[in-house]
Amino acid sequence: MTAALGKRKRGAPKEGGERDADKAQLQALLQRHFEARFKPLDATFSQPAGGEDEDDDEDDETLSDPSESEWDGISGDEDDDTPKVQVVDYTASKTDATATMSKKELKAYLSSKPPSHTAAAASQSNLTKKSSDESPEDSAAFLANDLALQRLIAESHILSAAGGNASHYLSTAAAATSANTRPFAEGRTRLKTTDMRIQALGAKESVLAQAKMPMNMRKGIIKYAETKEDKRRREARENGIVLERAVKKGRVQKKRSERAVDMPSVGKMRGAELKISAREIRAIEAEGKRKEKGGRRRRR
Numbered sequence: 001m002t003a004a005l006g007k008r009k010r011g012a013p014k015e016g017g018e019r020d021a022d023k024a025q026l027q028a029l030l031q032r033h034f035e036a037r038f039k040p041l042d043a044t045f046s047q048p049a050g051g052e053d054e055d056d057d058e059d060d061e062t063l064s065d066p067s068e069s070e071w072d073g074i075s076g077d078e079d080d081d082t083p084k085v086q087v088v089d090y091t092a093s094k095t096d097a098t099a100t101m102s103k104k105e106l107k108a109y110l111s112s113k114p115p116s117h118t119a120a121a122a123s124q125s126n127l128t129k130k131s132s133d134e135s136p137e138d139s140a141a142f143l144a145n146d147l148a149l150q151r152l153i154a155e156s157h158i159l160s161a162a163g164g165n166a167s168h169y170l171s172t173a174a175a176a177t178s179a180n181t182r183p184f185a186e187g188r189t190r191l192k193t194t195d196m197r198i199q200a201l202g203a204k205e206s207v208l209a210q211a212k213m214p215m216n217m218r219k220g221i222i223k224y225a226e227t228k229e230d231k232r233r234r235e236a237r238e239n240g241i242v243l244e245r246a247v248k249k250g251r252v253q254k255k256r257s258e259r260a261v262d263m264p265s266v267g268k269m270r271g272a273e274l275k276i277s278a279r280e281i282r283a284i285e286a287e288g289k290r291k292e293k294g295g296r297r298r299r300r
Contacts (some may be wrong), residue, residue, distance in 0.1 A: 154244045
């Protein structure tokens with residue numbers, strides 16, 4: 001006889017309190033099993049029974065109220081979590097410490113051995129030796145200062161003339177003016193100082209000298225420069241200002257060019273034409289007559 005299969009009856013749904021009790025019982029069984037195998041827990045935290053229902057109610061409220069679900073911007077807590085911008089400045093020149101080290105110091109720096117007392121004493125002795133070398137009066141620093149002072153005295157008239165007039169350094173306004181009053185004065189001053197230093201090194205002619213110009217203009221320029229220099233030196237002498245020594249330029253004597261080997265000793269050669277003056281012809285004839293007279297006397 002076949003057994004009749006029927007629908008399985010579904011049990012009545014349990015209430016919320018029974019479900020919570022079953023869950024708490026299962027949690028207690030799991031805790032006892034865990035404590036039997038491991039160290040017992042310090043304290044137990046039980047969630048209140050109405051916690052899930054409250055969460056569900058809050059979710060329903062947030063879904064039902066659209067005004068509260070709008071985005072209110074970034075809160076203060078989120079601002080703290082944002083990464084900060086790191087600023088790196090490459091304008092200032094930073095020299096590495098290893099770049100200034102000597103080979104011995106760099107080798108000791110890269111080695112794994114700790115520095116010994118003898119190395120420290122040697123470095124200290126080197127420092128004292130350097131300081132003693134810099135102390136004497138004939139050191140390179142003092143020579144450089146002397147050279148700078150000589151250049152300042154020699155170029156003082158250029159710096160003073162960079163103002164409004166040549167006697168600018170004598171006026172009280174010279175101390176008050178911080179910049180040059182003439183246009184492009186810095187470029188002119190730099191060009192003149194460079195020209196003076198080149199001439200001091202042995203240059204024959206000035207860079208600023210113009211090679212070709214009318215003679216009247218050149219004489220006027222030379223005369224104006226001489227009167228200007230005399231006035232400057234006279235005013236400086238009256239005011240007790242020390243200037244550089246005046247260098248007197250002597251007249252350059254033109255040396256007569258030497259004749260070439262294949263050139264004739266009489267006359268001037270112009271292209272392919274030899275020009276002999278009447279004076280040279282008379283000199284040659286007189287020399288021939290003297291030779292003839294001398295020969296006759298010897299025969300007698």
